[in-house]
Amino acid sequence: MTRPPALSRKQRWSIARASRRKIALWVGAVSAGKTMVSLLALFIAIRHTKGRGLIVIVGKTLQTIERNVIGEMQKPELFGRLAKQVKHTTGSNTAIILGRVVHLVGANDARSEEKIRGSTIELAYVDEATLVPEAFWAMLLTRLRVAGARLLATTNPGSSQHWLRVKYILDADAQNMIVFHFTMHDNPLYFEGGDPGPSYIADMEASFRKSKLFFDRFIRGLWTNAEGAIYDGWDPAEHVIPWEQLPPMYRLLGVGMDFGTQHATSVILLGLGYDRKLYAIDELRIESDAQTHRQAPSVQAKAIADWLKINHLPEGFLR
Structure with a gap:
């Protein structure tokens, strides 16, 4: 044996x-x-x-x-x-x-x-x-x-x-x-x-070295953001700033939406700063119901519409 x-x-x-x-x-x-x-x-x-x-x-x-x-x-x-x-x-x-x-x-x-x-x-x-x-x-x-x-x-x-x-x-x-x-x-x-x-x-290290996210998760065994990450090289230490420190926005470009009935809905507001960088300014997440696994599209649509009306910038206006 x-x-x-x-x-x-x-x-x-x-x-x-x-x-x-x-x-x-x-x-x-x-x-x-x-x-x-x-x-x-x-x-x-x-x-x-x-x-x-x-x-x-x-x-x-x-x-x-x-x-x-x-x-x-x-x-x-x-x-x-x-x-x-x-x-x-x-x-x-x-x-x-x-x-x-x-x-x-x-x-x-x-x-x-x-x-x-x-x-x-x-x-x-x-x-x-x-x-x-x-x-x-x-x-x-x-x-x-x-x-x-x-x-x-x-x-x-x-x-x-x-x-x-x-x-x-x-x-x-x-x-x-x-x-x-x-x-x-x-x-x-x-x-x-x-x-x-x-x-x-x-x-294995060579296979995942080009992707920091997956290298950290699969090789180093760290908890890293894949779900919800903006892109593969997402690093909170490098890519996140406090909301209060957002620079002046040249314009709000629009929202990206992953609409779900069997999973959570996520809406991200994207802005273009005067520094010519893109910013994910704000996010709305609507969790699926624990029992029915869904929320009615009409209910979610109203929640999104109400969310879009609120202020999303620390100073409340574009400069």
Whole structure:
């Protein structure tokens, strides 16, 4: 049998520390080894459950759970003899892991939270947490209602304004949460003679170097703005100025609009400054309704019309 890869000191440390908080999140770059180490932590957590509630594995769909979680846990080259303790029939919404029944729950829209209403959950694992609807995550936390209940999760970073970062990661202590940040340089596979080895990191870095946004997200494992970004090279430190410091505008050019009924509507007002630079002066965002997933076009149109009538410049006029 292939010997499982040795863990780095940081990986071992994350497993030990994860058990000290109710919520543990492994986040970072692609190929950083965070999934493997989080699944090892899941094996350990399952072994220590007391049978006081359900064990659930959550992903965007059942298929992604089977591919990203169950399939990985069944690899002896990663988990040795533990891999044989993972039993699952493709298409089934349950698995048997270490002799315990584990429920597999797809969470691909806001209504998915209905799947766990009324449940008592002792242990939950969430694959790619940024892809799970916020309402589902919130409901999942309310279901962890037995002594010692825990939530383990992994994700690649998303927008810096993503609800997971703003409401949970930035407030981790208050949420009884610990967050582990990993990059590819934390994966011992690339530094101990493994395949593909260090050349893989160099190739990946070269592939994304032309895009600062995706280099920061996929290589450095940082939360950066893709959703809502004006362009690919968006850097808030370089491209954002306080609204009060907007220079005089030569003219307001118009608005760009992404009108949505199944997603949020975004309207951006564009101006041309006397310095011959373009400025995104103001933005209106109309969120979709949490229950119906839409707002009537007539309601949105009125909101946009009312918004256009208000002052959008710090001095209230063009100079």
